[in-house]
Amino acid sequence: MIWCPRENVLERITNPVTRMRVQNQLEFSGQIHYQAYSSKPFEEHLHRLV
Structure with a gap:
C-alpha cells in the first residue's frame, strides 16, 4: 500500500x-455502477448506472 x-x-x-472499481469510486456521483465482467x-x- x-x-x-x-x-x-x-x-x-x-x-x-x-x-475499474477504483475509478468508479473516484468518480462516484451518487449512482450505483452495475457491471458484469470476466x-x-x-x-x-x-455497465449501467442504477
Missing part, C-alpha cells in the same frame, strides 16, 4: 478489475 495524490492513483494500479482475460460485458 502507498499513499499518493488522488490524481495519480489510477496510473499505479495494474490489475484491470481493481482499476477477469481473465478482462472483458467488460455490461
Whole structure:
C-alpha cells in the first residue's frame, strides 16, 4: 500500500478489475455502477448506472 495524490492513483494500479472499481469510486456521483465482467482475460460485458 502507498499513499499518493488522488490524481495519480489510477496510473499505479495494474490489475484491470481493481482499476475499474477504483475509478468508479473516484468518480462516484451518487449512482450505483452495475457491471458484469470476466477477469481473465478482462472483458467488460455490461455497465449501467442504477
